[in-house]
Amino acid sequence: MKLLRARFQNFRLLRDLELDFSSDTERKLTVVRAANESGKTTILHALQWALYGDAALPAKGEGFRLHPIDWEVADGRRVPITATVEFELTTFRRGAGGLRETRRQYRIVRSAYEEVDSTARRSPSTVKLFALNETGASPIDAPEALINEELPPELRDVFFTDGDRALSFIEADVALSTKRERVQRAIRSLLGLGVIDDAIKHVRKAATEVNKQAKQIGGGSQLNKIASRLEMIDEETTILESGLDDAKQQFVAFDEKVEQTDRKIAAALQKGDKEQLKKDLETAKRKIKQLDDQLAAANKEHAALFRSRRLAGDLLAPILGRAFEKLEELHDQGKIPNTTVPVLEDRLEAEICICGESLKPGDPESHRRRAHIQKLIDDSQRADAIQKTITGLYYEARPQQTAGNEVRWLDDYEKVVKSRDGLQLLRDEAGREFRALELQLDALPDMDIQGLRETRRQYKEQRDRYLSKRTEIDTRLSGLQREREGLSQERDRLLREQKRGARIIAELEVTQDVANVLQSAYDRITSEELRKVSDLMNSIFLEMIGADPEQGAIIRRAEISSEFDIIVYGPNNRTLNPDRDLNGASRRALTLAFILALTKVSEVEAPNVIDTPLGMTSGYVKRSILRTAVRETAQLVLFLTHDEIAGCEEIIDEAAGAVFTLTNPAHYPKMLVNDPGVAERKVLRCECDHRNECRLCQRRADAQVELQMAV
Amino acid sequence: MPLNDKKIISIILEQAREIEERCDGYREEIVDVISDILEYERQHRVQASNIQKKINDKCNAAARFLTEKRGGSPVEEIER
Numbered sequence: 010m011k012l013l014r015a016r017f018q019n020f021r022l023l024r025d026l027e028l029d030f031s032s033d034t035e036r037k038l039t040v041v042r043a044a045n046e047s048g049k050t051t052i053l054h055a056l057q058w059a060l061y062g063d064a065a066l067p068a069k070g071e072g073f074r075l076h077p078i079d080w081e082v083a084d085g086r087r088v089p090i091t092a093t094v095e096f097e098l099t100t101f102r103r104g105a106g107g108l109r110e111t112r113r114q115y116r117i118v119r120s121a122y123e124e125v126d127s128t129a130r131r132s133p134s135t136v137k138l139f140a141l142n143e144t145g146a147s148p149i150d151a152p153e154a155l156i157n158e159e160l161p162p163e164l165r166d167v168f169f170t171d172g173d174r175a176l177s178f179i180e181a182d183v184a185l186s187t188k189r190e191r192v193q194r195a196i197r198s199l200l201g202l203g204v205i206d207d208a209i210k211h212v213r214k215a216a217t218e219v220n221k222q223a224k225q226i227g228g229g230s231q232l233n234k235i236a237s238r239l240e241m242i243d244e245e246t247t248i249l250e251s252g253l254d255d256a257k258q259q260f261v262a263f264d265e266k267v268e269q270t271d272r273k274i275a276a277a278l279q280k281g282d283k284e285q286l287k288k289d290l291e292t293a294k295r296k297i298k299q300l301d302d303q304l305a306a307a308n309k310e311h312a313a314l315f316r317s318r319r320l321a322g323d324l325l326a327p328i329l330g331r332a333f334e335k336l337e338e339l340h341d342q343g344k345i346p347n348t349t350v351p352v353l354e355d356r357l358e359a360e361i362c363i364c365g366e367s368l369k370p371g372d373p374e375s376h377r378r379r380a381h382i383q384k385l386i387d388d389s390q391r392a393d394a395i396q397k398t399i400t401g402l403y404y405e406a407r408p409q410q411t412a413g414n415e416v417r418w419l420d421d422y423e424k425v426v427k428s429r430d431g432l433q434l435l436r437d438e439a440g441r442e443f444r445a446l447e448l449q450l451d452a453l454p455d456m457d458i459q460g461l462r463e464t465r466r467q468y469k470e471q472r473d474r475y476l477s478k479r480t481e482i483d484t485r486l487s488g489l490q491r492e493r494e495g496l497s498q499e500r501d502r503l504l505r506e507q508k509r510g511a512r513i514i515a516e517l518e519v520t521q522d523v524a525n526v527l528q529s530a531y532d533r534i535t536s537e538e539l540r541k542v543s544d545l546m547n548s549i550f551l552e553m554i555g556a557d558p559e560q561g562a563i564i565r566r567a568e569i570s571s572e573f574d575i576i577v578y579g580p581n582n583r584t585l586n587p588d589r590d591l592n593g594a595s596r597r598a599l600t601l602a603f604i605l606a607l608t609k610v611s612e613v614e615a616p617n618v619i620d621t622p623l624g625m626t627s628g629y630v631k632r633s634i635l636r637t638a639v640r641e642t643a644q645l646v647l648f649l650t651h652d653e654i655a656g657c658e659e660i661i662d663e664a665a666g667a668v669f670t671l672t673n674p675a676h677y678p679k680m681l682v683n684d685p686g687v688a689e690r691k692v693l694r695c696e697c698d699h700r701n702e703c704r705l706c707q708r709r710a711d712a713q714v715e716l717q718m719a720v
Numbered sequence: 721m722p723l724n725d726k727k728i729i730s731i732i733l734e735q736a737r738e739i740e741e742r743c744d745g746y747r748e749e750i751v752d753v754i755s756d757i758l759e760y761e762r763q764h765r766v767q768a769s770n771i772q773k774k775i776n777d778k779c780n781a782a783a784r785f786l787t788e789k790r791g792g793s794p795v796e797e798i799e800r
Contacts, residue, residue, distance in 0.1 A: 151767065154765065154767060157765075158762065158766045201727075201728045204728075204758055204761045204762060204765075205728070207761050207764075208754075208757050208761050208775075211761075211771060211772055212775060215772070215775050215779045218776055219779075511787060512783060512784075512787050515783035515786040515790075516779060518742060519782040519783045519786060520779050522742075522750050523750060523753055523754055523757070523779065523782075525739060526732060526738075526750060526751075526754055527732075527754060527757075529738065530728070530731045530735045533735065534728075534731065611727065612727045
């Protein structure tokens with residue numbers, strides 16, 4: 010398909026705009042130069058609306074106003090909106106003398122009415138299709154079917170790409186299976202696999218019909234039995250294949266759910282595991298309690314220090330020192346400790362004096378001596394209370410004096426205070442941890458991670474169940490296939506014995522051969538052609554971004570796997586996430602490379618309409634993307650800003666068959682030099698190319714605009 | 721259909737070389753049958769038709785071609 014021209018009326022900013030696209034095979038580039046807010050994206054929407062209807066609009070058209078926002082009610086409360094696109098289709102049909110090429114031109118007209126109020130209610134759009142010929146335009150019945158056939162909606166992202174969101178095949182926020190399906194559907198559609206698949210099914214059914222004929226000619230014979238069994242096998246195979254498709258789809262669906270739940274769990278865990286946080290909070294609480302107890306004990310110990318004898322000893326050390334000297338004197342004098350009384354009492358009891366004289370009662374001398382000793386005892390006992398106190402003081406003071414400075418109260422104090430301060434620090438830290446955990450817990454969304462894990466387990470169980478079912482059906486199908494082969498041979502042998510058998514055998518051979526050719530073509534397209542798309546995508550991508558493996562660039566290669574995943578490899582074959590590990594320019598280049606490779610390998614003549622493909626790119630990459638895109642496409646329509654064009658003028662000089670400029674009059678006076686003299690908000694077209702400006706499109710230099718904006 | 725008929729037909733032609741040439745012109749006949757079937761499928765997508773009957777008839781015609789080409793009594797032909 011090639012776009013020829015388009016016209017839009019009352020479609021947002023496009024009150025009345027006509028575009029012509031270059032269909033020249035040599036100069037296949039059309040450049041629509043337009044600054045921001047000058048209708049580029051609107052044209053992309055309008056083109057897709059014309060071809061695909063509301064489904065192609067943002068949010069499928071829900072709440073998406075189409076009529077110009079400054080529409081005057083005086084001009085009518087219902088705004089007629091129309092988008093017209095003319096295009097050319099080329100088909101090849103095999104006929105006598107080889108392939109015959111046919112080119113046909115069509116015009117598609119989509120229109121709707123929209124209410125001018127806040128709801129912007131819109132009537133369902135109507136679409137008309139006309140075949141264009143020399144005599145005029147002939148309407149085509151049931152245009153939707155032809156449009157869907159010629160422009161399958163699954164290829165919309167291939168034909169029409171918004172550079173800013175040219176990521177539908179690689180974006181990270183979409184489930185892997187969804188991306189796979191998009192890639193797979195695009196490849197299937199553009200390589201024609203859907204048609205071949207349908208043909209295989211119909212041919213197989215035809216073979217089943219032929220088998221029924223074999224049963225009819227066999228009567229009640231062995232042939233009849235075999236044909237009946239073959240019929241049953243075919244029926245069972247059809248049911249099993251349908252079951253297999255279902256099991257595969259269910260497997261993919263649950264696999265996707267497992268992945269989605271994994272992502273939810275990962276996202277929740279990134280913010281914090283609520284259950285784990287609760288446990289951590291409990292642990293922190295216990296730790297705080299433990300530290301509080303230890304701190305209380307340390308404070309007690311600290312207080313006890315001030316009641317200790319050691320403190321008194323240390324504080325009274327100078328006074329005690331002097332007292333001890335006195336006590337030492339008393340000790341040296343034998344006055345303390347008081348040991349006299351027991352010695353004297355012992356002598357009285359032994360009845361012999363220390364000096365050896367007798368102390369036996371009865372003798373007057375002994376009596377006198379005994380009386381003297383008794384008096385000494387009595388005197389000593391009278392002084393005992395004082396002596397006892399002094400003796401106690403002596404013995405108490407002596408260790409203080411003899412121990413010297415080995416362990417002093419201050420040492421104890423330092424030890425206790427150090428321990429208490431250490432505990433206080435730990436307590437403060439534990440308190441902060443506890444508060445931080447509380448804050449984390451408060452900040453967490455009400456996400457039940459345990460619940461999610463349980464959901465994931467259930468999804469995984471379901472997924473595994475369908476995986477088992479797939480294996481089971483596969484095994485059963487293999488068994489049926491083997492049985493079928495054996496029975497078919499026997500049936501053919503029996504048919505040869507029948508008069509009408511040869512004809513039926515011929516029909517069976519034909520259906521089998523046709524099905525085999527279609528199947529092998531299908532297999533080849535899915536393997537070889539997919540590999541070609543993958544290889545070409547890789548070379549286009551690397552060329553666009555200028556990555557050179559020899560120079561150790563981060564990106565080494567890109568490929569499409571047999572599961573239809575677009576994978577990018579970095580050094581050491583490490584997989585890169587296209588949406589997260591690549592910069593904006595590389596992501597854009599990767600998507601464009603896939604689209605261009607797919608279009609190229611399929612050899613489909615299709616347009617690539619791309620809005621701001623060079624945004625976020627500059628220098629080599631920008632020029633390389635443009636040059637490669639021009640080379641690899643059949644028809645390229647680019648909506649470019651002035652900045653995107655800067656530096657690419659020479660490439661556009663060489664490749665463009667059509668260049669024009671769109672201007673939004675609302676940009677006067679801030680960005681436009683001259684007043685376009687248009688009161689309405691509408692996009693205006695002029696024929697200025699990428700190197701020229703006219704009175705309408707002349708823009709202020711960036712510096713001027715910035716200065717004016719600042720003022 | 722945006723798919724390239726030329727490309728698909730070229731692949732079909734290559735794959736058809738793999739089948740047995742059951743009679744003179746058989747492979748050519750099968751390629752014609754497949755081209756027509758794909759055309760039926762395309763038309764069927766645009767405008768619903770009794771495609772199964774069309775395909776049955778197409779295969780039937782090719783079988784007739786094969787039987788006729790084999791000539792004589794089909795049974796004798798096969799036995800020979």
